[in-house]
Amino acid sequence: MQNEKNEVIVMDNYFTGSKDNLKQWIGHPRFELIRHDVTEPLFLEVDHIYHLACPASPIFYKHNPVKTIKTNVMGTLNMLGLAKRVGARILLTSTSEVYGDPLEHPQTESYWGNVNPIGVRSCYDEGKRVAETLMFDYHRQHGIEIRIARIFNTYGPRMNIDDGRVVSNFIAQAIRDEPLTVQLPGTQTRSFCYVSDMVDGLVRLMDGEHTGPINIGNPGEFTMLELAETVKEMINPEVKIITVENTPDDPRQRKPDITKAKELLGWEPKIKLRDGVPFMEEDFRQRLCVPKKA
Numbered sequence: 001m002q003n004e005k006n007e008v009i010v011m012d013n014y015f016t017g018s019k020d021n022l023k024q025w026i027g028h029p030r031f032e033l034i035r036h037d038v039t040e041p042l043f044l045e046v047d048h049i050y051h052l053a054c055p056a057s058p059i060f061y062k063h064n065p066v067k068t069i070k071t072n073v074m075g076t077l078n079m080l081g082l083a084k085r086v087g088a089r090i091l092l093t094s095t096s097e098v099y100g101d102p103l104e105h106p107q108t109e110s111y112w113g114n115v116n117p118i119g120v121r122s123c124y125d126e127g128k129r130v131a132e133t134l135m136f137d138y139h140r141q142h143g144i145e146i147r148i149a150r151i152f153n154t155y156g157p158r159m160n161i162d163d164g165r166v167v168s169n170f171i172a173q174a175i176r177d178e179p180l181t182v183q184l185p186g187t188q189t190r191s192f193c194y195v196s197d198m199v200d201g202l203v204r205l206m207d208g209e210h211t212g213p214i215n216i217g218n219p220g221e222f223t224m225l226e227l228a229e230t231v232k233e234m235i236n237p238e239v240k241i242i243t244v245e246n247t248p249d250d251p252r253q254r255k256p257d258i259t260k261a262k263e264l265l266g267w268e269p270k271i272k273l274r275d276g277v278p279f280m281e282e283d284f285r286q287r288l289c290v291p292k293k294a
């Protein structure tokens with residue numbers, strides 16, 4: 001929307017999304033919002049498709065796993081069908097979860113992954129793997145212009161407060177004076193990318209010449225205990241850190257190799273975790289109506 005040459009149509013079924021996040025654009029002459037489920041066909045005239053529709057937090061994607069896999073398979077087929085009909089370029093937001101519980105570290109795009117095909121995360125991991133396959137088959141068979149981003153854990157303001165992912169959980173817990181819930185063993189790692197860096201990477205991928213897949217993420221790697229300590233120190237030094245049970249198949253380590261993004265897109269993240277957390281804290285405090293203590 002910030003580029004005045006663009007007209008933007010947003011399509012969402014509001015499963016995990018919120019109209020509130022779009023209210024600044026509703027009514028704008030270059031903007032349209034459609035309530036629609038991506039598992040149903042959609043007929044529009046467009047030249048670029050950013051295909052992001054899919055629940056992304058493990059608690060939401062596991063809530064209705066059959067719907068999650070339909071969203072990834074039928075949703076991607078519908079968006080590819082649209083791209084084919086109107087000759088649009090399409091970008092899929094795939095995920096670092098295609099690497100499963102990775103046996104290579106850090107993960108490069110040439111790694112094929114270590115994914116459980118029948119586990120509780122499979123609806124999402126395998127769903128995204130099929131989505132990538134569909135993208136390449138439409139590209140080879142029908143000449144569709146495709147782009148695939150493999151996104152690593154991304155966070156930022158305007159996330160659903162009860163989204164369930166780790167950064168939003170810890171920040172909301174610290175603000176509410178509730179213990180930070182580190183899932184066992186706590187030594188598992190993730191690498192966290194700030195949302196504005198992610199958007200910049202996705203736009204560069206869409207506008208560039210390369211199909212991908214390309215890892216887009218911040219290589220700064222933290223254990224969940226280190227993340228909890230960081231949030232505690234920055235937001236609420238009084239808060240407790242507790243350990244709780246984990247869920248099956250939680251990847252033990254994850255860190256992107258972003259050589260390809262640097263070389264092919266001229267992209268690398270600018271915002272470190274310690275610089276991103278305060279932006280999210282400010283937004284969460286406003287929405288939770290808990291001002292910072294003097």
Ligand SMILES: NC(=O)c1ccc[n+]([C@@H]2O[C@H](COP(=O)([O-])OP(=O)(O)OC[C@H]3O[C@@H](n4cnc5c(N)ncnc54)[C@H](O)[C@@H]3O)[C@@H](O)[C@H]2O)c1
Pocket residue numbers: 011012013014015016017018036037038039051052053054055056057071075093094095096150151152153154155
């Ligand atoms: N944030 C991350 O760390 C991360 C990492 C890897 C990949 N991704 C991918 O990026 C995309 C966006 O993730 P996010 O973190 O913003 O998640 P999110 O849950 O905040 O947003 C997903 C959006 O998709 C919509 N949606 C879900 N199912 C739909 C359906 N059937 N039809 C239409 N809309 C539907 C939701 O209502 C929501 O607006 C997803 O495809 C996700 O898999 C995100």
Ligand SMILES: O=c1ccn([C@@H]2O[C@H](COP(=O)(O)OP(=O)(O)O[C@H]3OC[C@@H](O)[C@H](O)[C@H]3O)[C@@H](O)[C@H]2O)c(=O)[nH]1
Pocket residue numbers: 056057058095096097124151152153154164165166167169170181182183184188189190224246247250251
């Ligand atoms: O309260 C919590 C929540 C989560 N965690 C831990 O934090 C780590 C990250 O968990 P999250 O739920 O934030 O996200 P995950 O990394 O498991 O999955 C994410 O990966 C990439 C995307 O495709 C998706 O956004 C999502 O599937 C896990 O090891 C989890 O056990 C906690 O320690 N405490």
